[in-house]
Amino acid sequence: MNIIENIKTQAIENGKQVVFKSRVGQLSYLQLWNKSEQIAQWIKENVSGKNEANPIVIYGHKNPLMLASFLGSTKSGRTYCPVDRCMPIERIEDIIETVENEYVLMTENLVERICKEDSQRVSEVEKVNEYTYKMSNVNFIDVNALLDVVFEEKDDTVLENVSEDSYLKQDGVYYIIFTSGSTGKPKGVQITRSSLENYLDWSTEVGDSIGAKHGKNFLNQAPYSFDLSVMDTYTSLVSGGTLVSVDKELQQDTAALVSYIKENKVNYWVSTPSFAAMCLSEPSYSEEELDSLKFFMFCGETLSKETSEKLMERFPKAKIINTYGPTESTVAVTSIEVTKELLEDEKSIPIGYEKHGTEILILADSTEGQEVKLAKSDEIGELVILGNTLSIGYYKNPVKTAEAFKTIIYKGREVPAYFTGDAGYKNKDGMIFFLGRIDRQVKLHGYRIELGDIESNLTKIKEITQAAVIPKKVDGVIKQLVAFIVSDKLNEDYDSRKYVRNQLQEMIPKYMVPKKIVVLDKMPLTNNGKIDYKRMETLV
Structure with a gap:
């Protein structure tokens, strides 16, 4: 190229x-x-x-x-x-x-x-x-x-x-x-x-x-x-x-956006999943109006089952491609087509398989000077990327570069690698699943909790389109977890909150269930189209 x-x-x-x-x-x-x-x-x-x-x-x-x-x-x-x-x-x-x-x-x-x-x-x-x-x-x-x-x-x-x-x-x-x-x-x-x-x-x-x-x-x-x-x-x-x-x-202005996309006959939709989920609130965002749309290509954050299912309903002829990759590995390094069969077979949407020239390791442990220890199938570890699209490091920042870009021993040889800080696992077929940031792990009442784990399970509830979990702190100490959800079927009332808690308790331990559930019309987004966690921290 x-x-x-x-x-x-x-x-x-x-x-x-x-x-x-x-x-x-x-x-x-x-x-x-x-x-x-x-x-x-x-x-x-x-x-x-x-x-x-x-x-x-x-x-x-x-x-x-x-x-x-x-x-x-x-x-x-x-x-x-x-x-x-x-x-x-x-x-x-x-x-x-x-x-x-x-x-x-x-x-x-x-x-x-x-x-x-x-x-x-x-x-x-x-x-x-x-x-x-x-x-x-x-x-x-x-x-x-x-x-x-x-x-x-x-x-x-x-x-x-x-x-x-x-x-x-x-x-x-x-x-x-x-x-x-x-x-x-x-x-x-x-x-x-x-x-x-x-x-x-x-x-x-x-x-x-x-x-x-x-x-x-x-x-x-x-x-x-x-x-x-x-x-x-x-x-x-x-x-x-x-x-x-x-x-x-x-x-x-979603209605005006749909009109503009229709006028310009867009064939490839490229965005974060959150941006597409926001557009789903607009009734005209459908194949009937946007019949030129043939592909949805997502990257930047987790694609939920709920968003995928709604897109399939609205755009039955279009293909949905889920990809994954940090900025440090040049946009994306995995992909998979999201099909109805995939949604039925898997608990959450995988990020797929590595592109040619890239290998993603699921690291259980690494010690300098020794062969890295890989996680077993379905065992959670850190995603570490090797390959031909890695960044050469952070501009004029050798300290941060050394923290994330390291030389590891893999299969008996030294290779450059990028430590993503992302948690995930591979199944027995080598398909990769992303579970969120390792640094979004918190400790509450002595338990270590992955906030991304709770969010992933919230979006498995069929009525919920998007979810974000934020820890509420008092004097720097986490006192409780607050879940923000987007749903057009649930309301800001006792019955809805009770329903969500009951559903969650069937999927995760009780200590992980957020104490407070907040229903939003739409999720706050950053300028990049991702969920705005910093802004949501001010809402707790």
Whole structure:
């Protein structure tokens, strides 16, 4: 797989085809190629010295020029770091400070946003030229103005402003995505070009072939600062598809979202399971309205049986693909098609089997310098990933890198491995099941309890669509567990809560049953579309 070569082929052979569309605007493959050539040329001519080796922060939301900026950065041989406008200013400035590059590309006015939140900083801003604002020794480049002022638009020929020798090399870091860290400071996960292209060799064949994906429309729900967006963005790009991108405001109006997806004939739905579960509350979210939808591709969190069953009812002709993978292993490393037979046979939905080039070990124990001890079939352990899509570590963070990325002895040889912090098991057939985060284990009244275990069992109750369990603390000590559930059949009353407790007691020990049950209309979600546990902690 050669990302840049594939995109260039599309620009030559299908230049007028739309590559990206959102409510902000759209780009054709030829426009994407040419604008990225111009951006790459500008970067090579202007971003030099100590900035040359440092990643370039690219800021925006669902703007077509985000893709052009990503590709331009890659063609210039630089790493890019996507930052979404949904992120808090403090987090954005932390990332800019961490990457230490004096240039930030912006498709929306970040400087104006900073000054709006802190009016005292207006005095720091210097307008250098028509497309550059300088603030705190950082040059903020308005990409749209840059292209208008410096370059002429070319829509009749494929530009070659930069040499292929300038392109990012195979072992170069293609992108850095910052994820939350336990210290409160984000960790920058570094993914190389080779890891991304190894991932795409697999992702373009998931569900159906790369040839069948050509010309099809992919939903882009996740912000670019969330690696789930890599699944839809790059799978679509190298397959010759069209990205239909939905902004945050549109995502909050489900009826309007359904209308937009219908209008743009989306074929591949790519999102977190929670986002699809939220959409199920809209009656028009069905095959009757969205007859073009053929595949649901999920990643980022646990897919429940209830959500799967409802999707099968609403979209009987569509296929549901469940995948699993942390950011540190390039989006996803397992997959499985969810069928009615699978739902009947298994207690919970498995994450499937490893992709080619990846092996997932279920570790019972590991001691430095000794062969790792693997868990037996159906025995729970930590998921440890080996393979050709692993990150090279966290950007400028050797301590955190050493904690998660280790060399282990496996089958008599030393191999690099990523310790996920996720709990799971393999059955006798090698099918993998994910049980949640190991660090979501709590101790209550002397018992060790996996919160993900309770959530998994809650969603087995047929009336419950989603569930989240939060510990309630008093003076730092856990006093009880609170379960938040989403259901269109249960109410916030005594009988409903009693029913849920009784059902749970048939599946888990009594000490694990949450003392309080709260019924919600919908689950609070993060900007990435996952359940917002931090926000829910404020509700207990």
